[in-house]
Ligand SMILES: Nc1ncnc2c1ncn2[C@@H]1O[C@H](COP(=O)(O)OP(=O)(O)OC[C@H]2O[C@@H]([n+]3cccc(C(=O)O)c3)[C@H](O)[C@@H]2O)[C@@H](O)[C@H]1O
């Protein structure tokens with residue numbers, strides 16, 4: 001039985017950095033060669049970065065990508081790796097524009113492609129058929145669907161290649177190409193992290209393997225790209241659907257696995273309507289290869305996965321956008337504490353700057369808890385009182401009530417942005433998903449900032465993650481990073497004397513329940529009430545959610561960890577008068 005040694009390169013590209021991304025692929029090829037691999041595959045658009053959004057409609061960008069594909073092939077050859085076939089994802093074009101509907105405007109001139117490189121040239125190419133256009137994806141807008149199937153033969157083994165969404169469609173190109181005859185299905189992916197997505201993705205891969213009785217190799221990207229975090233978690237399952245290799249989440253990795261495959265030459269079913277391109281690659285003589293140790297990473301538990309996603313999302317946003325450090329206000333409360341702990345895990349304590357900015361209403365514990373947090377984290381820390389700065393504005397404009405309260409939050413934003421301007425820090429805004437949902441933040445105040453680490457984390461989950469992070473540290477004999485008092489005290493914005501969040505909002509247990517129904521499940525008011533929530537509360541909360549859409553549109557991005565994050569996942573009108 002032929003054996004194929006397959007390498008899957010879980011790389012972390014930056015959109016547009018064609019030279020840097022190509023260098024990662026050459027490095028993966030070098031390591032794949034050292035490990036004796038016959039074939040290397042990297043992720044969807046691993047050469048251009050992903051998603052490329054409307055860059056796909058720019059002929060100049062596509063021309064650069066085409067150059068980069070050619071250059072990658074010759075660089076591999078020049079590095080003495082030319083005989084190793086490398087499957088790489090990239091946008092391909094420009095093609096004749098595909099116009100949509102009645103519009104004459106060209107909307108798509110590119111395809112989402114996989115090229116097979118060998119001996120300094122492109123030996124075969126496949127274009128993705130199914131272009132996801134739901135959730136955060138807009139691929140139908142920017143790509144032209146492919147309609148050919150591709151099978152490459154290597155050392156007597158037929159390998160079918162498809163791209164990401166192609167795998168998800170029942171009866172789609174993955175099934176059809178296997179019907180047409182192939183012994184291995186190779187899928188290159190750009191599949192972003194969502195909580196529990198691994199519980200869907202791996203079973204899908206296993207199902208496709210069982211349905212077709214062929215091994216399936218699934219290689220994903222890793223890394224943060226704007227609001228998306230690609231978790232890697234590349235997997236290989238055998239023809240019975242058994243997991244035989246798994247790369248770690250949230251880290252670059254080269255997964256190498258030996259597959260025993262049925263020899264090619266089985267009947268090709270010519271009744272398959274699609275055009276199947278078959279390309280024979282050159283196989284190289286392989287000397288005896290030492291047996292590979294199994295490489296099956298353990299998946300961490302749910303909270304650890306979420307934490308790691310938030311950490312990588314922030315680290316890559318800062319790193320890929322050229323920020324050496326971050327700054328945030330430390331209020332002694334739970335949200336800023338969790339953001340600071342994420343930042344410290346992401347960048348190291350020396351690159352995190354916390355600022356306590358007490359006002360006239362700040363409690364003693366807001367200072368002491370912030371002091372303790374900074375001490376526990378070991379991050380940079382300063383205290384900048386704001387009362388003398390707020391007072392003249394209040395006096396001059398004769399402000400009272402919320403107008404006066406919001407000046408405090410806005411003054412803090414001025415100080416943080418000023419320090420950012422002076423020292424180049426990225427400003428973190430600490431709002432959680434619950435606050436964003438109901439608009440419980442001051443626009444241009446605490447909502448100001450360049451990145452929002454916990455914007456997709458509901459308040460109850462913020463507490464849960466804080467407790468988890470402390471327990472994780474304690475289990476490793478480390479000092480828990482978050483002060484106990486920041487976790488246990490009642491949350492307050494401290495914009496007026498003795499204020500607590502529950503003066504304005506329902507208890508978080510109720511609020512997060514209603515918001516989950518309203519946002520994640522997108523239920524209407526009567527359906528939420530039918531779940532057992534009080535009607536008045538439901539009306540109050542959903543009205544706040546509708547009214548806060550304008551604030552959310554102006555808000556900073558942050559890592560998506562749920563199946564329904566604010567931003568591209570959930571697009572609603574701002575001007576909206578629901579009939580109650
Ligand atoms: N549809 C719309 N399109 C465009 N602009 C719109 C608008 N609706 C209001 N506005 C503008 O927005 C202003 C009101 O918004 P904004 O100034 O933010 O103020 P507002 O939402 O009225 O008040 C802020 C709320 O957030 C709470 N807060 C503040 C700070 C921190 C925290 C915390 O716990 O983290 C909570 C605070 O206690 C208060 O309840 C209006 O004066 C108007 O200028």
Ligand SMILES: Nc1ncnc2c1ncn2[C@@H]1O[C@H](COP(=O)(O)OP(=O)(O)OP(=O)(O)O)[C@@H](O)[C@H]1O
Pocket residue numbers: 328329330331332333334335336337355356357358359362366412430431435446491492493494
């Ligand atoms: N006294 C303060 N010093 C520094 N920053 C502050 C202070 N008060 C508020 N902030 C900043 O504004 C954000 C909003 O905080 P606020 O206390 O109003 O409500 P919160 O959402 O409960 O946040 P937290 O749980 O961090 O207190 C804080 O996370 C922090 O970044």
Ligand SMILES: NC(=O)CC[C@H](N)C(=O)O
Pocket residue numbers: 044132163164165166168189190191192
């Ligand atoms: N890039 C894609 O085609 C991604 C779509 C796919 N369903 C996923 O998230 O895994």
